[in-house]
Amino acid sequence: MISVKNISKRFGKFQALDDISFQCERGQCIALIGSNGSGKTTIIKTILGMVIPDKGIIEFEGKSIANDWTYRNDIGYMPQIGRYPENMTIGQVLDMISDIRKIPEKSLDQELYEAFRIGNLLNKKMGTLSGGTRQKVSACLAFMFNSKVLILDEPSAGLDPISSEILRDKILSEKKKNKLVIITSHILSELDDLVTNIIYVQDGNIRFHESIHALQRETGEEKLSRVITSMLRQEDAKQNGVQPKALKDQWL
Numbered sequence: 001m002i003s004v005k006n007i008s009k010r011f012g013k014f015q016a017l018d019d020i021s022f023q024c025e026r027g028q029c030i031a032l033i034g035s036n037g038s039g040k041t042t043i044i045k046t047i048l049g050m051v052i053p054d055k056g057i058i059e060f061e062g063k064s065i066a067n068d069w070t071y072r073n074d075i076g077y078m079p080q081i082g083r084y085p086e087n088m089t090i091g092q093v094l095d096m097i098s099d100i101r102k103i104p105e106k107s108l109d110q111e112l113y114e115a116f117r118i119g120n121l122l123n124k125k126m127g128t129l130s131g132g133t134r135q136k137v138s139a140c141l142a143f144m145f146n147s148k149v150l151i152l153d154e155p156s157a158g159l160d161p162i163s164s165e166i167l168r169d170k171i172l173s174e175k176k177k178n179k180l181v182i183i184t185s186h187i188l189s190e191l192d193d194l195v196t197n198i199i200y201v202q203d204g205n206i207r208f209h210e211s212i213h214a215l216q217r218e219t220g221e222e223k224l225s226r227v228i229t230s231m232l233r234q235e236d237a238k239q240n241g242v243q244p245k246a247l248k249d250q251w252l
């Protein structure tokens, strides 16, 4: 559904992405994982056309995204930090974006709007919102248009535990509708039972990209945090010419 082919991006002298390639399909929930500054948001922004790569092609349903913005109507995007006109109220922002997307009101997905009780906050100005409330508005907007693809950049950052759980349930139910979900998070426990594939990004490169089942088989671990730690240890051991120990031995 989305093909990223040999994408590179420099910011000045800094190589943010270095010949990245991967493929995403409907029904997958792909976690982009990696340390701060490894390039996850830059990958997301190149898919969204917000960062133009120096090299490489991105295809959406077989068509290059270069010079054709219509594919963006099929993507719901929740940014790491939502930026909105600070003087507008929540109600005005929701109306403005609904008008731009031209989706009739009865076709809008209002589930998160209801669950987060946004209706009680419509007159609040965006500039006065707490970080968590701003995040709830971003979540409503990302899911509201029933898009085929959801791109969620640290979606639960700043949300209280109940709201995080509401959002997680929503992501799960959208995934079951055969949508493609691409998600970044530093809290690996919240990705357990959600993700189908892991892309581990390091210094602008993909260190591994595998299905969660393959990784669990390879490492003998269940939980994502332990799967990732184990994979990195095994890879380091291979690179340093040391035979990797059986996983259980590594933890003893």
Ligand SMILES: Nc1ncnc2c1ncn2[C@@H]1O[C@H](COP(=O)(O)OP(=O)(O)OP(=O)(O)O)[C@@H](O)[C@H]1O
Binding pocket: 011, 014, 016, 034, 035, 036, 037, 038, 039, 040, 041, 042, 043
């Ligand atoms: N517009 C820009 N100009 C200059 N450097 C940039 C720009 N955007 C990103 N970078 C740099 O590219 C690198 C990758 O940034 P990116 O935001 O993709 O990392 P990330 O993996 O999403 O990090 P985090 O986990 O902290 O969100 C960082 O070193 C960042 O400073």
